[in-house]
Amino acid sequence: MASKTKHGDSTRFIQSRAMLPLGLIIGLGLLVLCLAWSITLGAAEISLSTIWDSIFAFDDSSFQHLVIQTVRLPRVVAGALVGASLAVAGAIMQGLTRNPLASPSILGVNAGAAFAVVLTVFILGSPPLSVYSIAAFIGAGVASVLVYALGSMGRSGATPLKLTLVGAVFTAFVSSFTTALLVTSQDTLDQIRFWTVGSLAGRDWALFTQTAPYMLVGLIGALLLARQITTISLGEDIATGLGQNTLIVKGLAAIVVVLLAGGGVALAGPIGFVGLVAPHIVRFIVGQDYRWILPYCALVGGAMVILGDMAARIIIRPQELPVGVMMALIGAPFFIYLARWKLER
């Protein structure tokens, strides 16, 4: 099995540097294929030619065109963006903490953002959509600061075990508050499910346009920081030795993570494990350079969420599973695999 190999540039799947941009283009092509395939799936039977027309010859009086434009497209685009954001956030967290288990869901950032959204809805009733993302950012920010601070106390610093434990406990803590709020406000079970697992069902352009700018800013910011993150991922001493101000880089990277994870949760709820799994797959393909890891992560993460969402819609038709459940089914075994075989010590 290939997974037995130690990670390192020498064993990466794409050996030649020149091939990396090409791989990125191929990956983008594959992602677009996934998007297209996902658009063809749905309760309403819509032919390929109608789908083509709905995009390139849109007729706003056609039900089918509108289904494509206002239901399926926003859903897959949201899925791709959320997946990309969470995966990139995960990669950055793994790089900064040099912890293979770090990711927004494991470290409780998703749970913090979800709780903040539920709390806001609980207090304000039905707030304007723009409030969702702001609440999510605050939640994600507070959660990441708290978890990182608690997880990195002591001489040994932020060990994978401590961070993971603090993240797991923080998640349990915060989701008990989420449940308490939902119990007192008499909400339906379906809504509880949404804010505990995450789902793409019924995401529309309104919420998308409110949250997408933050995630796009986050993605661009991530790419700009990629070189510095690579340096830190080699070790803080090395980074300092190379004259890097690690504190500033870490602070900026943390803001990027909050934008990405918070935006993702505001749009689709706390979808777990994408941020954990995608970076590992990508590192296996491209090695340790974050200038390549991050864009590849965006593609892989986006594709993962779209494929997971398709599976969630197909498995028990006509009912739907939340995509977060699918991600946990795939991601949790991967987490166990990492903990068992990949974690040193």
Place this chain on the structure above:
Amino acid sequence: MQSTKVKHNWYIFRRGNFSYKLDRRVLPVLLALIVLGVIILIGSVSYGEYDISPLQVLQTILGLEDNSRFQLVVWQFRLPRIVISFMIGAALSVSGTILQGITRNPLADPGILGVTSGASLAAVASIVWFRLPPNYLPFTTFAGASIMAVLIYLLAWKGGSSSIRLILVGIGLAAFTSAITNIMIVFGDIRQVQQAYVWLAGSVYGRDWGHVSSITPWLLVLLPVAILQARQLNTLSLGDDTAKGLGVNVELQRGILLLTSVALAAVSVAVAGTVGFVGLVAPHITRRLVGPAHEGLIPASALLGGVLVMFADLVSRFVIAPSELPVGIVTAMIGAPYFMYLLYRNRNK
């Protein structure tokens, strides 16, 4: 934890081959816990929407009060849930104590290790899919918890079982099982699902003496077993090599203890669902009070865990009265910050 330089005084009970060594601190602590427990019991049994004075409650319990309403409220509504709270608190706490001993990891807990999520998956499956009557729950949760424990152990095994891997694998498996539980809930019939949700949130609403008697036999067997295994647990917690050197069959002893711990967690899930953090918090507080020797630790942590959940139950009825919170939410709200504090204290370990 505690420095071993503290001067110890021991009570030693001996009879033939059997000996039991108790730290001197244990008896006063037990006594204090009993007093505290009684105080909370009185508060809890006196608190409720139904207006009865503590004196009348006492008279009702002693059989001096003929008012049938008082008898109903005190005997059927308040006491069973308080007793259940105490029992699951004791079970979870001892379960956690054992797990912490055999993994030599102060952060082990049936919830964090994922044992309870295996049990609650089994509970949900038996309600939603197999539609078994509630009496079967202790058996199904035990099966679920055991399978989970074996899986955790196997997956974390890598020429020995490192406690870090145990915990991480447990967290992963817990995420996996709860995904399956979620799927089951999407499939299930609403009526069963609403019942199943009780198991997920951890609640003692509507518990009656039937529930009490369904888990009493389990506790009557498991708690004494745990106490009798205290010495072996002490040896195991010194580390495998030392234990082997002392002539202990490590894997066998660990197996027995693990089984006891898993069964205790399963029993509590069977009647109240997943009540988290008790198995983590209670053993810790107890260890600070009576020291690390398990002879005293196990009975004291049972008491403390019971009192803790009794208290949590009182709070859960109090906060948003006349509605109530699931008790599992209250224990998480108490337990999680304590856990963080624990990490802070152990930051240099």
Place this chain on the structure above:
Amino acid sequence: MKQTIKSVWIICLLLFGSLSHAQDNMTCDTGFQAVEDATGSVCVPESPLRVVALEWTYMEDVLALGVQPVGVADIEGYHNWVDISIELGEDVVDVGTRQAPNLELIAELEPDLIITSQLRSTENYDELAAIAPTLMFNSYPPEGSYFVEMTNTFSTIATALNREVEGEAILEEMYQYFEDASTALETAGRLGEGFILAQGYLQSEAAVFRLFTDNAMAVEILEQIGLSNDWDDAPQQYGFTTIGVEGFAEIGDTNFFFVAQEADRNFFYEADLWGTLPFVQNEHAYWLGADIWLFGGPLSAKTLVDTTLTALNVELPQAEMTPEATAEAGS
């Protein structure tokens, strides 16, 4: 080992002991009468005065029979969803949620009859029965019509409340009302028209609709007045199929009656998709309001018929047969 065997034995005893408690064919004490419910037969007082109703449908039934309950569950939700002509009294106590009502609060009300639903009372039936005689009904019987179950339950509650005459009169009026409605539809030439009945709501910012299938009580009612259900999905356990926006692809022009909270309705109206639906383009979409309870009793049934006729712009021949008039007759 012995201990283990012994404990297994005890567990078995407990198990079989509690599995076998069936109680049928009881004779009741004087002052009590036996009434049939979903659990079998229950002895209830012959004229109960203090009634606690833990499900909105039974609250409505009790009110229709002219009795103000002493305690009910989730009053806020009741007002949001249920609209009948009889007001709930000011001093009626809210005992908490329908799923987990506060048992002590119920006990404190000293009820002599509790009415609850099998759907909700999985965890607390024994406790409720210990407070007062408890009737538990199943609105979704595995066999038979939900509408028949509704009328049977209503009659049973009428019997339990010692108001059989009033109960029969209310049911009579309801059937008469259905007939009048049918006549009115015939006069208007709209008898036999197709319809789809739906309940729309937002689930985390996404539009979701429940379309009622043939076995739903509300559909049975509308069919009784001479309309015909166009949603031909197989009968579902709770009488509806849940669809997202895409599900509308299969729906052509029909009379689309839907119930929704006002904010949610506005959300649907603002969606571009809404305008392209055949029944919207032909102006056959009718919002029935927010508080038409489609799972209720006889009064809700009449409210449903009344609202439906108003939506179709069909007038009833006799003016006095409005819900208000029947409410007065019932009280």
